[in-house]
Amino acid sequence: MRLNRNSGLALALIAFGVMILLSKMGLHMGHIMSYLFPVALIGLGYLGLRNDRTIIGLILIAIGSLVLIVKLSGVIAIIVAIGLIVYGISSLKRKSRAY
Template sequence: MKNRNNGTAIVLIVVGALMLFGLFAPLLGTLAGLIFPILMIVLGFYGIRRGRVLIGTVVLAIGVLSLLAKLSWIIGPLLGIALVIFGISLLKGKKSYY
C-alpha cells in the first residue's frame, strides 16, 4: 500500500513543480480558466434542480457571465462573421427576413 501512495505522491510533486515553473501554462492556463466557469454553471444548475432556486440561479448567472467573458475573444469575431454573412444575404435578396 505504501508503494502506491509513493507513486501518487511523486506524480503530484512532478505536476506541481511543472505548474510552478509555468510549463503547463499554455495547456493548463486556458483550460483552467474555462473549468471554473463551467463548474459554476453545473453547480448552479444542480442547485436549481435540488430546489435551491435563488442560490442556484445566482451561481449559474455568475458562471455564464464569467464564461462569456473568457470566450469573448472568439465571440466577437464570430458575431462579425455572422453579420457579414447576413448582410451579404440581404444584398442578394435570396430570403425575405421581414
C-alpha cells in the first residue's frame, strides 16, 4: 500500500470512525472524543473551503467552532475571571500611586 496525501486523509477518517464506534460501545477515550469531533468538523470545513465548496465549508467551520466554544466555555470563563482580577489589581495600584 503506497501512502499519498489522500491515503493519509483516509487513514485519519478511519481512525476517527474507530474511535467513535469504540466510544458508542462503551470503551470511552475520556474527554478526547468530545473535543476531537468539533476539531474534525473545523478541519473538514477547511478542506471544503480549499476545494471550492465554500458554503458547506463555512457551515462545517461554524458548527465546529460553536461546539468547541461551548466545550471550552469553562476554560474561557476562568481566563476571563483571571483577567478581571489582574485588571482590578493593576487599576488599584495605579490609583494608589496618584495620591
